[in-house]
Amino acid sequence: MAGEETKGVASILMFLNLCMYAIVCAIGGWAVNDAIERGFVIGPGLVLPAHFSPVFFPMGNAATGFFVIFSLIAGVVGAASILAGINHLRSWNAETLPSAASPALVAWTLTLLAMGNNGSLNNRPDADQSTLVGH
Numbered sequence: 001m002a003g004e005e006t007k008g009v010a011s012i013l014m015f016l017n018l019c020m021y022a023i024v025c026a027i028g029g030w031a032v033n034d035a036i037e038r039g040f041v042i043g044p045g046l047v048l049p050a051h052f053s054p055v056f057f058p059m060g061n062a063a064t065g066f067f068v069i070f071s072l073i074a075g076v077v078g079a080a081s082i083l084a085g086i087n088h089l090r091s092w093n094a095e096t097l098p099s100a101a102s103p104a105l106v107a108w109t110l111t112l113l114a115m116g117n118n119g120s121l122n123n124r125p126d127a128d129q130s131t132l133v134g135h
Contacts, residue, residue: 004092011089018082021107025075031068034059070114078107 038058055065081103088100 007092014082014085018079021075021078024071028068028072028075067114074107074110074114077110081107
């Protein structure tokens with residue numbers, strides 16, 4: 001079949017893509033865990049502050065919460081798109097190409113959305129955000 005020589009390159013790139021999405025999920029999961037542990041706690045007699053945000057993160061700026069959530073979504077969808085890619089690598093024909101390319105395109109678009117959201121509410125770069133984006 002034509003293109004059989006590119007199968008090895010595609011599998012290497014897919015493995016690197018899986019590693020990248022696993023790292024994004026791990027760092028994003030750590031950020032969510034840290035925000036839950038250090039977040040605002042409401043006791044039985046306390047009320048919400050006036051400017052309380054449900055996407056509050058005790059680190060970074062105002063865009064950090066949205067950035068981490070979008071990064072986690074993009075990481076999970078990207079890792080799931082690897083499954084369709086593995087199915088395409090196994091059969092390696094034109095019939096399975098659209099089913100592998102569609103979730104990969106969605107994951108790529110979500111990754112761009114997460115990166116484009118970085119610092120949109122404040123122009124100050126943050127170390128945690130720079131780690132996820134790769135600056």
